[in-house]
Each structure stands twice: as structure tokens, then as C-alpha cells.
Amino acid sequence: MSIHLGPGGETEPLLRSLTNEGHQYTFPTGSAAIDNVVKNETVIVEFDPTGDAENPLDWPTPFKWSVVGFLVMTAFTVTMTCMSVVPLANDIVRDLSPPDSTPSKSASVLLVTIWELGEAAGPLLIAPLSEMYGRYPVMNVCNILFASATVLAATSSSVSQFVVARMLTGLVVAVNVLNPAIVGDLFVSEQRGSAVSFIYLAPLLGGALGPLIGSAVAQSYGWRTVIWMCATLAVACEVLFLTFFRETYQVTILRKRAKKLAEHAANSGKVFKTAFDAAEDADRCNSAPSGPWTRLRDAVQRPAQVLFGSGVLMAMSLFGSVVFAFFYVESTSLADILQDVYGLSPVAVGSCFASFTIGSVCSVFICNHLLDRIYVFLRRSNKGVGLPEHRLPLAIVGGLTLPLAVAAYGWIPEFKPPLFVMLLSVSFLGCTLMLATIPMMTYIVDSFGLYSASALTGVMVTRCLMGTFMPLTTAPLIERFGYGGGLSVLGGVALLMAPIPMFIMRYGSRWRQLSKFSREQ
Secondary structure, three states: OEEEOOOOOOHHHHHHHHOEOOEOOOOOOOOHHHHHOOOOOEEEOOOOOOOOOOOHHHOOHHHHHHHHHHHHHHHHHHHHHHHOOHHHHHHHHHHHOOOOOOOOHHHHHHHHHHHHHHHHHOHHHHHHHHHHHOHHHHHHHHHHHHHHHHHHHHOOOOHHHHHHHHHHHHHOOOHHHHHHHHHHHHOOHHHHHHHHHHHHHHHHHHHHHHHHHHHHHHHHHOHHHHHHHHHHHHHHHHHHHHHHOOOOOHHHHHHHHHHHHHHHOOOOOOEEEOHHHHHHHHHOOOOOOOOHHHHHHHHHHHHHHHHHOOHHHHHHHHHHHHHHHHHHHHHHHHHHHHHHHOOOOHHHHHHHOHHHHHHHHHHHHHHHHHHHHHHHHHHHHOOOOOOHHHHOHHHHHHHHHHHHHHHHHHHHHHHOOOHHHHHHHHHHHHHHHHHHHHHHHHHHHHHHHHHHHHHHHHHHHHHHHHHHHHHHHHHHHHHHHHHHHHHHHHHHHHHHHOHHHHHHHHHHHHHHHHOOOOOOO
């Protein structure tokens, strides 16, 4: 027998089978009514259905958006730190290389993309730890380590040390994997689209201002000053997080409540659990309570279990990884196009990166305006039943237009039209990338609920690996086939991925039932 203490928000659809013959009981924390419940039974602790101050979904709207603001600031800092070195990569490699050596283009590309290799490994531990200990401690520890790794990069004395520092910086980035999950903690489904859109606006601004500020500051004060500026921003963000951020993960909050209830009824023989923990115990065939190391092991394994246990997630992660890789294809090739074809100065090159952001911001506003409205419209047309697949129409548009954007980006330099035409193609590329990405991430949050952090980790790992290595093929392809032919080859890869959102839009609601992590009860 199990007793529920209030509704569990997203816990309920995932774990509804834990209810006991439809009976539900609500007890405030510390209520003496608990003592009247039969002994030796499992009590499932949930939030009060009439309103609960500890439930993040019931927090005041202004405070929720203040949390989104913290996430936006940190995401901006992370992306600025990543992108500020893009127009400086050749200079950094030249400055840190031994005298009389010839810096290679591959070293400059790796200096930029190695960040993603670290970011591919970090979420494997970051997301599970956030589901084990909560978002608050993980975010703060990662922010501190991020600032420390940035300082290490600023003090590097060799290319290898700088590359290692960049990889470590990417390794401890928590915001990219936890931000959408935190939005899922705070907002109900029909409100998440706007919040996720703003979350993705910050990296776009960082991606635009990073190269511009980096190239301008480096020209006057050197590239190390740019890195020190990023470290200062990282420290300022951590001070805000440490001071104002609150725990948002429902399971962590309810575990603390269960612990208090257990202390109150210490001699009752009752076992107080969250629905999440009860389901985990059921998966372990009702084995003895696990220790912290076993829980950590299980949590670290969960992203792989979620990814490989869901065909939908594997398909979406493949689609998302190819889409994301074009961000670094553009980042590592645009500077060469602008300098070699159009003869721009380094500072002018840095300012031109803003064109990618302009297109991306357009997509953010499109998603902000339409994503939730499309969801509500499709839910109404589906007899009032909302499905995660209702998030995907805009992703379909982005997936279909991405190959065209990549082809335009590659062939325009071959004909050398006016600069504004080239920058227009960069804006178009940015627009298609974000139009495909934002709805996809919202879809994953809606589909996987309490397992969203682990699900997002699966996507993060595949996309970061693709973002690390796919851009390394860009220079050889361009050298052999030219900008047009080389980038058209990569555009063909995007064309192969384009049908995935359409297929999931059509069949995803049934396909998801094959995975216990996204199954609708």
C-alpha cells in the first residue's frame, strides 16, 4: 500500500502506477494525522494539491522569472567565454607556439572545438548529480569550477595547456544541460516555450558580443585580458547564484520533506519515499535501500539508460547533434571567409559574427511568439489532450531549411557578391539552427519529465561530440572542393537528418510508449 501526499506535478504521469487502488491522502509536513496510518507501509510523499509553497510550480511568477534571469546571465557568460577566442584562435596558437614553429590550422580549430569535447563528458556526471543532490549544489559547484578553469586558460603558457584548460572549462559547464530542466521544474507545459526561448537568447548574445569584444580588446590589450574579463563575469554570476538561487528539483525538495516526516514518525514503522525513489526501488526488485555510492552509480548510468532506452531520444539526439555541429562549422570557417575573400580586419571580422546572432534572435522571437500558441492550438484540435509532439512543427521548418542555408553559406563566397549578401546568408544559417533546436529541446523536456536532465544529457553528449569533430572535416573539404562544394557535402548530411522531426511528429506519441522513461501511464 502507498499513500500520496498531494500531486506530484510531472511525477504523476510518469509514476501513476504507484497509487494504491485510486486512494490518495494529503498530509501537511509534520501532521499528527500520519500517526493514524497503518504501520509498515510505504508513504509516497508529494506536494499539497491545494497549493504548496515548496512546489516550484507554485512559486510566484516574478521569482520564477528572476531564476530564468540568473540562468540567462550565466548562459551569456559561458557562451561569451567560449566564443570570445574564435577570432583570436590563430593569434593564440601563434603566441603560445615555440619560436620558429609553424602553427597549424587544425590546432586553431581544435582550440575552439575542444570545448565541446569537455562538454560532452561533463553532463554525464552533472545531470545525474543534479537528480541525486538537486540543482542548487551542482550549479554552484560547477560555476566555481568554471571560473577556476577560465583562470587556468588565462595563465596558460603553451598551446597544450590552453587546450586542456578549454576542455576543462567545457567539462564543468552546467547551464547548457540544466537550464531546460530547471525551466521544466518551474513552468507547466504551456508556459515553457517562452522561458526556453529566453534561455536560448542569452547564448546568442554571448555568441555575438564575444567575438566582437574579444577581437577589440585583444587588439589593444592582448588575448589574456579577454579571458580575464570572462573569469570576472563568471565570478559575478556565481555570487548571484550562491545568494539568490533556490532548489527547483521536485524530487530533492520532496526527499527533504520525506526525511522530516520520517523523523516525526520515527517509531511508526512507516517508510517515507518520493514516487521517484519508489519507482527506482521497484526497478531494483525491491532490494535493500541503496547507499550513496550505489545511487551515484545508478544516476551516472541513467543518461545512457534513458538515451539507449528510447528510440525517440536517439533519433532526436542524432538530428540535434548534426544541427548543432553547423554552429562550429560556421564559427571556424567564417573568419577565413571574411579575411581571405573579403579582406576584412580582425576587429571587423569579430563584428560580423553578430550577423549569426541576428538571425538566431529572429528564431527566438518566432519561437517565443508561436511555440506555446502552436502547442495550445494542436492540443485543442486533439480533444484537449496535449502531446510533446505538438512542439515540433517549427523544428520541422528548421530542419528542412537548414540544408538550403548551409548551401547558400558555402556558395556565396565562390561568387564574391557584396559583403551584406554574405552576412545575410550567415543570418539565415543562424535562424534555421535555432528554429530546429529550441522546439526540439522543449519537446525533450515535455517528453521525459523528471528524467529530462538525463535525457538532455544524452542529446548534449552526442551533439558535443559532433560539434568537436565534424568541424575538423570542414577545412579538408573546403581545400579539396572549395567553399561551395565542401560545405554542400556537409549540407547533404543535414538533408539526410531533415525527415526525423517529421517522422517523430507523426509517430512519436506511439514510439515513446516503448520507453519507460517517457511512457504515458
